[in-house]
Amino acid sequence: MLTLKVDPVKCDGCGRCAVACQVGHAFSSGGRLPVFAAPLLWIRQSGDSKRIEICRHCETPVCADACVAGAIYCDAGSGTVQVCADKCIGCYSCVMDCPFGALCLQEGLAAKCDGCRDINGPLCAKHCPTGALQTAADSRAAAASRRRGRLLLTGRAR
Amino acid sequence: MSKYLIIGYSTAGLSAVRALTEYEPRASITVISAERHLPYSRVLLTHFIAGKVQRRDLDLVVPDFSQQAGITLLQGVRAVHIDPGEKRVMLDNGERLSYRALLLSTGSSPIFPEGLTPSDPCVAGLRSLEDCEKIMRHAVPGAAVAVIGGGPVGVKLACALREAGVSVHMLVSSPHLLSQVADEEAAGMVRKRMEACGINILTGVDVSGLEPDSDGAATLMLNDGTELACSLAVFCKGVRPNTEPLQVLQTRGGGIRVDKFMRSVFEDIYAAGDVAETFEITRRQYCTAAIWPHAVRQGRLAGLNMAGCEAPYGGSLFRNALEVFGLPFISIGIHPVSSCGNWDMEICRDGLVYRKLIYRENSLVGAQLVGRVEEAGALQAEIRRCAVQDLDE
Numbered sequence: 001m002l003t004l005k006v007d008p009v010k011c012d013g014c015g016r017c018a019v020a021c022q023v024g025h026a027f028s029s030g031g032r033l034p035v036f037a038a039p040l041l042w043i044r045q046s047g048d049s050k051r052i053e054i055c056r057h058c059e060t061p062v063c064a065d066a067c068v069a070g071a072i073y074c075d076a077g078s079g080t081v082q083v084c085a086d087k088c089i090g091c092y093s094c095v096m097d098c099p100f101g102a103l104c105l106q107e108g109l110a111a112k113c114d115g116c117r118d119i120n121g122p123l124c125a126k127h128c129p130t131g132a133l134q135t136a137a138d139s140r141a142a143a144a145s146r147r148r149g150r151l152l153l154t155g156r157a158r
Numbered sequence: 159m160s161k162y163l164i165i166g167y168s169t170a171g172l173s174a175v176r177a178l179t180e181y182e183p184r185a186s187i188t189v190i191s192a193e194r195h196l197p198y199s200r201v202l203l204t205h206f207i208a209g210k211v212q213r214r215d216l217d218l219v220v221p222d223f224s225q226q227a228g229i230t231l232l233q234g235v236r237a238v239h240i241d242p243g244e245k246r247v248m249l250d251n252g253e254r255l256s257y258r259a260l261l262l263s264t265g266s267s268p269i270f271p272e273g274l275t276p277s278d279p280c281v282a283g284l285r286s287l288e289d290c291e292k293i294m295r296h297a298v299p300g301a302a303v304a305v306i307g308g309g310p311v312g313v314k315l316a317c318a319l320r321e322a323g324v325s326v327h328m329l330v331s332s333p334h335l336l337s338q339v340a341d342e343e344a345a346g347m348v349r350k351r352m353e354a355c356g357i358n359i360l361t362g363v364d365v366s367g368l369e370p371d372s373d374g375a376a377t378l379m380l381n382d383g384t385e386l387a388c389s390l391a392v393f394c395k396g397v398r399p400n401t402e403p404l405q406v407l408q409t410r411g412g413g414i415r416v417d418k419f420m421r422s423v424f425e426d427i428y429a430a431g432d433v434a435e436t437f438e439i440t441r442r443q444y445c446t447a448a449i450w451p452h453a454v455r456q457g458r459l460a461g462l463n464m465a466g467c468e469a470p471y472g473g474s475l476f477r478n479a480l481e482v483f484g485l486p487f488i489s490i491g492i493h494p495v496s497s498c499g500n501w502d503m504e505i506c507r508d509g510l511v512y513r514k515l516i517y518r519e520n521s522l523v524g525a526q527l528v529g530r531v532e533e534a535g536a537l538q539a540e541i542r543r544c545a546v547q548d549l550d551e
Contacts, residue, residue: 068201069199092479095535096488096534098535121316
């Protein structure tokens with residue numbers, strides 16, 4: 001089960017996570033001269049501070065409930081929440097419902113953190129110098145940064 | 159006797175089935191569906207009309223889902239009467255079914271003006287696959303279709319028809335589009351984009367009559383005295399909860415009011431989805447809030463509560479997201495049509511971006527975003543947080 005823990009107090013907005021995300025995705029797709037895609041996490045100004053907006057890979061993802069096309073699902077193997085690009089219709093329902101602001105539309109389709117499921121763990125957390133972004137192995141620690149639901153039912157696990 | 163009986167098999171009903179089978183794997187569940195199709199995504203129908211998705215993309219379940227889940231599915235039958243005392247439901251084929259817990263997830267139907275019914279070949283609503291097929295028979299490039307109603311469904315349908323090459327006339331009785339969910343400025347931006355893409359929009363007009371022509375088309379009489387020729391008139395003027403067979407529940411024209419455990423006033427009768435009247439946290443009143451995420455959540459919680467797990471619902475929150483030819487629009491929470499209460503607004507505009515935050519007594523209760531909508535999710539969470547805090551006080 002992948003869990004990303006975000007501690008907004010520790011974030012100074014350096015942006016290394018976003019760069020790690022872009023570079024990681026460019027190379028993991030196999031190209032020697034990669035084309036950098038937009039990052040799958042965002043650093044946004046929130047009042048006086050910066051805020052990292054990234055998918056927490058919730059156990060009961062509200063984005064999956066909001067999706068009218070059945071495009072968002074819990075990938076049981078990697079324990080991540082994923083978007084199926086073939087099914088997404090770009091309706092903004094998930095953008096409207098995610099309390100973490102973890103989704104946005106890129107080229108007409110919902111884009112979100114994929115948890116770097118094809119390589120070993122999210123690169124953004126590995127490169128965070130302040131500990132604002134961490135991957136949590138301990139499920140109790142993870143719960144702190146998730147939307148808590150008493151009921152652990154998966155969204156549209158398949 | 160089936161332990162759990164579910165009437166209505168769409169988003170909420172399916173969500174309840176999923177919750178029930180997950181919580182109590184070998185439960186005996188019977189589902190009654192008036193439709194002969196397996197559950198499909200109604201929200202995707204406009205995308206189907208636009209030609210963006212295929213028929214199979216609409217399906218919410220695999221064909222053998224009933225067998226996998228171990229449920230009994232009765233299709234093409236309707237419940238005509240409920241006896242809460244005897245805990246029995248009578249079907250239109252004469253069959254009687256008993257239950258331990260009953261879920262009503264019968265959904266809603268489009269509202270038509272007096273004198274017009276969808277049985278008329280030139281009149282349609284948009285709720286079911288049959289409605290959709292009727293619209294698509296008329297939606298050939300070059301044909302003219304009138305969309306009556308300027309709410310989110312009307313806007314989505316008008317855009318979809320335009321994308322299918324149809325010439326679209328939109329008739330809106332309010333002074334501006336999306337009057338229930340947006341202010342004039344936000345709606346104006348949506349309107350401008352729609353008009354730029356070739357949709358003809360008339361505001362402040364209503365249909366007073368419909369005259370069928372000999373060639374299968376129709377002429378719409380408008381209340382300003384003008385006439386409009388079209389091959390089909392689609393009414394998107396809101397929906398009404400499907401409570402006809404449930405008169406015993408004394409719904410008085412509204413939906414079925416439920417508590418936070420999705421229970422109606424009758425023991426062991428639950429309701430979820432478009433038919434349920436739930437507490438709306440920004441309006442602070444009970445109302446039907448017929449949107450997809452509510453149906454999913456209410457259905458799941460109703461299923462869990464039917465199975466005896468006490469899972470409370472956190473209340474509904476009106477919200478809508480639209481994509482109008484590339485222009486995103488999101489509206490969340492309340493939109494002050496009346497000036498009661500102490501309102502405060504924060505408005506930012508910058509070219510094609512519009513952002514309006516609405517505060518009541520210093521709590522965020524509404525947001526309208528056009529053009530740039532990434533912060534919608536965070537704003538929604540903030541509106542919920544404020545509402546819960548206000549209710550606690």
